[in-house]
Amino acid sequence: MKIEAIILDWAGTTVDFGCFAPVNVFLTVFEDAGIKVTLEEARKPMGMLKIDHIRTMLEMPRIREVWNEKYGRDFTEEDVHALYMQFESKLMESLATYTDPIQYVTETIQQLKEEGIRIGSTTGYTDSMMEVVTSHAAAKGYEPDFLVTPTQLGDKGRPYPYMIFKNMEAMGIQATKQVVKIGDTTSDIQEALNAGVWAVGVIIGSSEMGLSEEEYMALSEEEQQFAIEKTARIFKETGAHYTIRTIKELPALLEKINERLERGIVLA
Incomplete structure (x- = not known):
């Protein structure tokens, strides 16, 4: 054996x-949505399927709180998919260089x-x-x-x-x-x-x-x-x-x- x-x-x-290819894009799409996330928060779910990664980030207590303050509500699956579509588009633009x-x-x-x-x-x-x-x-x-x-x-x-x-x-x-x-x-x-x-x-x-x-x-x-x-x-x-x-x-x-x-x- x-x-x-x-x-x-x-x-x-x-x-x-x-x-760095996915991390940089996670930071960007959250920032574009008006949510400032840290490098540590963006890296924590690394290795997961990327839509699951986004969902996991949104479930983090601090990010969830910031989201609720900005939008006056909890995030939805529609929000997850919207962020993911932006993530996929931006990642595909830069992926070859990584x-x-x-x-x-x-x-x-x-x-x-x-x-x-x-x-x-x-x-x-x-x-x-x-x-x-x-x-x-x-x-x-x-x-x-x-x-x-x-x-x-x-x-x-x-x-x-x-x-x-x-x-x-x-x-x-x-x-x-x-x-x-x-x-x-x-x-x-x-x-x-x-x-x-x-x-x-x-x-x-x-x-x-x-x-x-x-x-x-x-x-x-x-x-x-x-x-x-x-x-x-x-x-x-x-x-x-x-x-x-x-x-x-x-x-x-x-x-x-x-x-x-x-x-x-x-x-x-």
């Missing part, structure tokens, strides 16, 4: 260091493919959004074997486990313990745990860390270490089995998990 497949998130995990593979991704994934590991993927983006992302990422050297979006599953994205199960079905994987899910948000960890697969949080470049590549590189070594430890702690508190700083550490981690499987130690 050994790991046969990994399932990777996209923005913040394999492309778009810091996951498709650069994060450092170590292309060479590490190629190495794992050569070793016979299947490469699946899940996302909080819709089919139409991913058409842009996948084509540009492939041109830049990153192309997993399989992709599942919430669109393909009746919009049941994270934290539901179904995108992982559909990847497993397509790739012919028999057991959940043979699968490792890697992501950069707490939603990714919850998705993995709900599916019963190994849950791994990737730290540098993650939405959870919330820094651009320039911001991260401008930190002192001590500041970088503090940001890494803080992010790792959040992933572990969410239930992650492991954390890695970058995708470069993934092959060694897979060997470690395989050793556990050989000894009969399964997921906690």
Whole structure:
């Protein structure tokens, strides 16, 4: 028994260091609606299907209160859909510019493919959004074997486990313990745990860390270490089995998990 497949998130995990494409648009559409939201509030639901993300933000007590003060009523599903339509339109305008593979991704994934590991993927983006992302990422050297979006599953994205199960079905994987899910948000960890697969949080470049590549590189070594430890702690508190700083550490981690499987130690 050994790991046969990994399932990777996209923005913040394999492309778009810091996951800035959606965050910037969330800030803009709420501001256009007269609601000032913080970067922390915009990032908290990251990894979810984007319409669910907007709904979750509107349900946050502070944002809900500001909305009620401005509009004199609670938000409605009509409001959710109106904000989402603006979000989708603005995101599609800028999405192609946020498709650069994060450092170590292309060479590490190629190495794992050569070793016979299947490469699946899940996302909080819709089919139409991913058409842009996948084509540009492939041109830049990153192309997993399989992709599942919430669109393909009746919009049941994270934290539901179904995108992982559909990847497993397509790739012919028999057991959940043979699968490792890697992501950069707490939603990714919850998705993995709900599916019963190994849950791994990737730290540098993650939405959870919330820094651009320039911001991260401008930190002192001590500041970088503090940001890494803080992010790792959040992933572990969410239930992650492991954390890695970058995708470069993934092959060694897979060997470690395989050793556990050989000894009969399964997921906690």
